[in-house]
Amino acid sequence: MKRTKNLGLWLFLLIVVIIFVLPIPLVARILIVVLFVAAILFRKRSVFYYLRANRKVTSTNPSNWDLAWPLYRKAIDAGLEQTFVITAASMFLQRGDAKEGQAIIETYLASPKKHAPNLDNVAKTMVSMAYWMEGDLQKALDTVTEVYESGYRDKNLYINYTTYLLEQGDTKKAAALLDESQELEETSPGLKDNRGWILLQEGKWEKAEALYSVLVERKPRFPEPYVHYAQVKIHYGLVGEALALLKQALEARFSNTSGIPKQMIESLTAALENPQTRRKTAKEIDADPLAVASGNAPKPILQSFAPEEGLVLDGFAPKVQKKAKKAENPEEERMPNTELTEADIAYAKKHELTSD
Structure with missing residues (x-):
């Protein structure tokens, strides 16, 4: 080799x-x-x-990213290898001109040249994001369904497929796919977040909190887990903790393919920070969890509310307090019981085992 x-x-x-x-x-x-x-x-x-181009686009300075796109174009025009062409298209989709990334992939797929094994499936999984960004959820679903039915499997396919299903509201099929990809889920924050998204849709708030408390500790680089965890906190009226999570979301890495726009997070944060709109916004988020989880603004509530200065609001779901188990002391279990009962004393006197 x-x-x-x-x-x-x-x-x-x-x-x-x-x-x-x-x-x-x-x-x-x-x-x-x-x-x-x-x-x-x-x-x-x-x-x-x-x-x-790769060095420019992976720079920590966003101003360098614009220098990458002409280099990628030159590379493709100069006969870049197919695998690298698809990777370059992915960069366009995520950080550059998404329309150009889509065009690059569609040109590749339409090419009569022999393609590398499984590269078509990778390309179709990627271009499905372009359809999703355009708002054509059905076309995105049809594309990943075709890839799935071909027998191809990878982490990105599961993430994209379950994301589209969750936006469509098909939690049953999304859950089945997540069960199928359980081994990948343990190392994929994206799949784990989609599992939590299902719990939000099903109203299983305690399980969602348990999942997101662990996931957020892993410091995922994309904003969705922080927003979804903030929804859990809002459900219990914990606005202060929700605000901390939303601010973490704003520090995450955003891209063209982010499911939750930065502007929406900024809007929710500002409304929750303002005592005049705090309770109303919290009520709206809690009343429309599916919209918020999908990156959309919650439906407005026409009811008016008094200003709210506190960061812990009443009138929301009570937090279930779990009873702590009494710690057992193994040493005590092994110690003999030396206390005498009245029956013990009577027995001892009868058999002259005591001096009394």
């Missing part, structure tokens, strides 16, 4: 050696080698463009 991977290098060295043993002047031999190397570099220029 190692020899196969290094075949290109060995061929390169062999050609260079052959050139240097040719019966021609040394200057000519050097010139031929230089031209040979230049030809290889020109042919591989797409990879260099691609690597430079």
Whole structure:
């Protein structure tokens, strides 16, 4: 296997050696080698463009991201390998021009060239996000359903498929897919969040709290888990704790494919921070959990409420207090009982076992 991977290098060295043993002047031999190397570099220029683009788009400075897109375009135009083309399209979908990312993938899928195994399924899973972002939920679902029925399985397929099903309200099918991907779920915050999303839709608040308390400790980099956990806190009237979670959500990484817009989180945060709108906003969030979980504003409540200064509101679901189990002391269990009862004393006197 190692020899196969290094075949290109060995061929390169062999050609260079052959050139240097040719019966021609040394200057000519050097010139031929230089031209040979230049030809290889020109042919591989797409990879260099691609690597430079990756460095720009993964920079911690967002201003560098704009420098990546022309490099990706040059790489694709220069004949970039199919796998890297799909990766570049994914970057466009998430951080750049989503329409361009969609066009790149659709052009690839329509190409008559032979495609790498399973790359079509990866590409279709990705382009389904473009349809979802356009608001065509049914087309997104049809696309991932086609991939699923082909027998292909991976984490991104399960995340996208269950997300679309949850937005459609089909919790039963989403739960079945999550059960099927349970091993992946343990290492995927995205799948775990979708499991919690089902609990929110089903009104299983205690289970949702248990799930999100663990998930948020893992510091997921996307905003949805923090917002969903904030919904749980609002259900119990714990506005202060919900605000802390919403602020964590605002510090998360947003992209074109984020399910909850940053502007909506900012709007909810401002309304909950304002005593004039605090109770009304909390009531609206609690009354319309499905909309908020999907990244939409809750339906407005026409009722008016008095200003609320407190960060813990009454009139919401009571928090169930679990009884703490009494700690057992193994040492006490092993100690003999040395206390004497009246029957013990009477028995001792009768058999002259005591001096009394």
